[in-house]
Amino acid sequence: MSVLDYSRYYSNLARSIKASEIRELLAIIKAKKNVISFAGGIPDPELFPRKELAEIARDVIEIYGDEALQYSETKGVREVRETLCKFLSTRKSIKCEPENAIITTGSQSALDLVARTLIDPGNVVITENPSYLAAIGAFKNAGARLIGVDIDDSGMKTSILEEKLRAMSPDERRRVKFIYTIPIAQNPSGVSLSAERKKHLLEIASQYDLLVVEDDPYSYLVFEEGVDKTVIKALDRENRVLYMSTISKILAPGLRIGWLIGPDDLIRRVELVKQYVDLHSPTLTQYITAEAMKRGVIDRVIGRAIPHYRAKRDLMLKTMSEYFPEYTWYSKPIGGLFIFTYVYKSNFDAGKLLPVAIEKYSVAYVPGGSFHVDGKGANSMRISFSYPTYEQIIEGVKRLAELIRES
Amino acid sequence: MSVLDYSRYYSNLARSIKASEIRELLAIIKAKKNVISFAGGIPDPELFPRKELAEIARDVIEIYGDEALQYSETKGVREVRETLCKFLSTRKSIKCEPENAIITTGSQSALDLVARTLIDPGNVVITENPSYLAAIGAFKNAGARLIGVDIDDSGMKTSILEEKLRAMSPDERRRVKFIYTIPIAQNPSGVSLSAERKKHLLEIASQYDLLVVEDDPYSYLVFEEGVDKTVIKALDRENRVLYMSTISKILAPGLRIGWLIGPDDLIRRVELVKQYVDLHSPTLTQYITAEAMKRGVIDRVIGRAIPHYRAKRDLMLKTMSEYFPEYTWYSKPIGGLFIFTYVYKSNFDAGKLLPVAIEKYSVAYVPGGSFHVDGKGANSMRISFSYPTYEQIIEGVKRLAELIRES
Numbered sequence: 001m002s003v004l005d006y007s008r009y010y011s012n013l014a015r016s017i018k019a020s021e022i023r024e025l026l027a028i029i030k031a032k033k034n035v036i037s038f039a040g041g042i043p044d045p046e047l048f049p050r051k052e053l054a055e056i057a058r059d060v061i062e063i064y065g066d067e068a069l070q071y072s073e074t075k076g077v078r079e080v081r082e083t084l085c086k087f088l089s090t091r092k093s094i095k096c097e098p099e100n101a102i103i104t105t106g107s108q109s110a111l112d113l114v115a116r117t118l119i120d121p122g123n124v125v126i127t128e129n130p131s132y133l134a135a136i137g138a139f140k141n142a143g144a145r146l147i148g149v150d151i152d153d154s155g156m157k158t159s160i161l162e163e164k165l166r167a168m169s170p171d172e173r174r175r176v177k178f179i180y181t182i183p184i185a186q187n188p189s190g191v192s193l194s195a196e197r198k199k200h201l202l203e204i205a206s207q208y209d210l211l212v213v214e215d216d217p218y219s220y221l222v223f224e225e226g227v228d229k230t231v232i233k234a235l236d237r238e239n240r241v242l243y244m245s246t247i248s249k250i251l252a253p254g255l256r257i258g259w260l261i262g263p264d265d266l267i268r269r270v271e272l273v274k275q276y277v278d279l280h281s282p283t284l285t286q287y288i289t290a291e292a293m294k295r296g297v298i299d300r301v302i303g304r305a306i307p308h309y310r311a312k313r314d315l316m317l318k319t320m321s322e323y324f325p326e327y328t329w330y331s332k333p334i335g336g337l338f339i340f341t342y343v344y345k346s347n348f349d350a351g352k353l354l355p356v357a358i359e360k361y362s363v364a365y366v367p368g369g370s371f372h373v374d375g376k377g378a379n380s381m382r383i384s385f386s387y388p389t390y391e392q393i394i395e396g397v398k399r400l401a402e403l404i405r406e407s
Numbered sequence: 408m409s410v411l412d413y414s415r416y417y418s419n420l421a422r423s424i425k426a427s428e429i430r431e432l433l434a435i436i437k438a439k440k441n442v443i444s445f446a447g448g449i450p451d452p453e454l455f456p457r458k459e460l461a462e463i464a465r466d467v468i469e470i471y472g473d474e475a476l477q478y479s480e481t482k483g484v485r486e487v488r489e490t491l492c493k494f495l496s497t498r499k500s501i502k503c504e505p506e507n508a509i510i511t512t513g514s515q516s517a518l519d520l521v522a523r524t525l526i527d528p529g530n531v532v533i534t535e536n537p538s539y540l541a542a543i544g545a546f547k548n549a550g551a552r553l554i555g556v557d558i559d560d561s562g563m564k565t566s567i568l569e570e571k572l573r574a575m576s577p578d579e580r581r582r583v584k585f586i587y588t589i590p591i592a593q594n595p596s597g598v599s600l601s602a603e604r605k606k607h608l609l610e611i612a613s614q615y616d617l618l619v620v621e622d623d624p625y626s627y628l629v630f631e632e633g634v635d636k637t638v639i640k641a642l643d644r645e646n647r648v649l650y651m652s653t654i655s656k657i658l659a660p661g662l663r664i665g666w667l668i669g670p671d672d673l674i675r676r677v678e679l680v681k682q683y684v685d686l687h688s689p690t691l692t693q694y695i696t697a698e699a700m701k702r703g704v705i706d707r708v709i710g711r712a713i714p715h716y717r718a719k720r721d722l723m724l725k726t727m728s729e730y731f732p733e734y735t736w737y738s739k740p741i742g743g744l745f746i747f748t749y750v751y752k753s754n755f756d757a758g759k760l761l762p763v764a765i766e767k768y769s770v771a772y773v774p775g776g777s778f779h780v781d782g783k784g785a786n787s788m789r790i791s792f793s794y795p796t797y798e799q800i801i802e803g804v805k806r807l808a809e810l811i812r813e814s
Contacts, residue, residue, distance in 0.1 A: 070450070269417060276541065
């Protein structure tokens with residue numbers, strides 16, 4: 001029925017926007033049933049506390065229905081923010097009053113709100129390289145130029161961060177708005193920022209008068225002893241850190257609840273932006289989340305998730321060590337849902353090979369180029385161990401190894 | 408604890424954004440218990456089908472938990488879009504396949520997505536004058552300039568729309584992206600576009616090659632016989648209409664579910680934008696909405712809501728006719744939740760008087776200036792009859808009448 005050419009109507013953003021490769025993949029993979037997907041960072045539904053959430057949802061509507069089904073404050077229901085602050089202060093040592101918190105529609109919405117509240121076209125954002133592709137996308141859509149800082153086993157190399165800032169002209173330095181970091185069990189690499197570097201990062205932020213946007217979906221899912229799980233926000237004496245997290249990996253992503261914690265002034269500004277973006281996040285799932293916190297459901301999910309995902313990670317690493325050729329390198333993640341792999345073979349392009357991987361080898365991953373802010377990483381890929389079964393992990397790794405050898 | 412001056416970090420949008428007066432009001436009013444609020448368009452919670460929704464929420468999690476709690480497609484769960492299309496085709500005669508639909512996080516999010524997908528700074532959007540203030544805000548935030556077209560009892564004066572377009576220079580005409588209209592039980596005026604004008608509007612859109620964004624939250628809530636309830640989308644032969652609506656007024660706003668229906672190509676582009684905005688709308692409340700449609704819950708709410716709100720409207724109009732001074736004019740809405748009032752008294756400024764109204768008269772409304780795109784309407788206000796009780800309607804109208812007489 002469409003006969004018009006709609007391209008004349010599109011905004012520059014809509015015209016230029018790139019499809020998120022993960023989202024596109026999910027659609028393709030759904031259609032092809034035998035594909036083993038290591039693509040999305042999808043929680044294992046076995047960990048969903050269905051019975052408890054079914055009860056909570058019913059209770060919340062029966063008991064608080066008039067409020068839980070109604071419009072609510074843009075920042076989020078006050079009682080929910082109070083529960084959240086308690087949760088964060090006991091588990092993450094984050095000082096938090098309800099005025100410091102805004103509930104978001106999942107963490108993607110937190111990224112978008114941060115982008116719209118802080119970024120003007122031409123501004124600069126500094127990130128780890130590689131970093132989370134949908135954060136990169138949100139910042140780029142707001143017009144940011146991204147500068148990447150290399151990582152190693154201790155996370156972002158803060159000495160390089162410092163060098164890059166020092167080398168900038170005053171004019172360029174003024175354009176930098178914030179440093180975006182996923183300090184613990186980083187996406188895509190699985191590495192964590194060391195305690196010393198956390199301090200160093202805050203010193204640098206202070207010296208150059210920058211904000212820090214800390215994205216922390218994974219600190220609940222650390223598999224190893226001895227990893228420093230302190231969030232940067234807990235060390236934030238100057239109130240420079242905007243902390244964000246979500247229940248997506250520790251309760252259920254389908255509720256779409258995330259949050260931003262920061263200085264009142266900044267949170268108030270985010271609130272003004274959010275009024276026109278989605279008015280407020282779903283009241284019902286806010287109540288469900290708070291109730292799941294209060295009843296200890298989230299803590300129990302975390303307790304089950306850590307050994308569950310650790311076992312899957314171990315199996316994936318073990319299978320990779322058996323089948324992957326010697327010209328590959330891959331991360332040994334201390335937590336989270338992902339392993340990041342580089343293939344050191346000339347002309348290996350994980351992006352170009354993806355259709356072949358899906359069609360011929362029936363295995364899927366996310367090409368690593370999307371996580372790089374400098375156009376590099378064509379020879380890399382992110383693979384997730386969270387969703388596939390043990391059998392699929394073994395079989396999928398074998399298929400991936402074949403693809404790598406034969407391409 | 409905040410010591411930094413955060414203003415240096417804000418984007419131009421965050422710096423310039425105006426607080427939505429309704430949202431700010433809600434916060435103030437919550438703190439002052441004895442204020443009678445005619446401000447927000449808040450559904451009467453008496454109409455929430457608590458028992459049925461509690462059952463549905465529990466069932467949905469128990470039966471579809473693996474999917475309902477999981478990430479889902481950016482466009483929305485396919486089965487939910489199928490159910491929605493059936494609902495819209497039988498109730499609104501809208502032709503709709505799942506590819507034509509995208510589920511949004513309430514209708515505010517639909518407005519924001521439309522703005523980001525279609526508007527570049529400097530573009531022009533044509534609206535009714537007055538029009539919905541949060542739509543005006545979303546379009547302005549995207550950089551649009553708004554041109555208003557006057558309304559009368561038959562809705563937007565399409566002859567004036569035509570004149571305005573004809574009078575434009577070719578260059579200005581090229582900047583116009585779409586006409587935004589709330590054709591049925593318009594917010595804030597309560598008037599409806601006549602059948603002839605609907606046709607005329609589509610002819611004009613065709614002649615000047617414009618899209619039409621049709622916002623339709625209220626056609627389910629028409630109180631009078633003889634009103635043409637045909638949505639413009641049902642008449643849309645050239646596929647120029649982007650239709651949006653929501654369950655907020657006919658089921659529960661706290662679920663935050665709305666939708667956009669349009670040509671595949673356009674919906675696909677909205678989808679790309681939405682990937683970076685909130686990834687997808689809450690899977691759980693999508694499932695709950697679809698189930699409420701299937702079980703006839705929404706139809707039953709509508710059946711109860713029409714006489715319920717009609718009675719409240721009648722009472723408010725009757726009380727206004729008794730107490731309002733003769734130098735006021737107010738709309739006689741055929742549906743929806745609002746009455747729009749003009750006060751013809753020199754220097755009457757509803758915006759400036761609002762703090763007085765709340766503090767001294769303990770009554771609240773939304774100043775009409777916010778609904779006007781041309782800076783006019785300072786002497787107008789929008790009052791809602793949906794949320795207050797009968798007693799509050801009578802008492803609140805008396806207080807408002809006093810305020811008007813004494814100011």
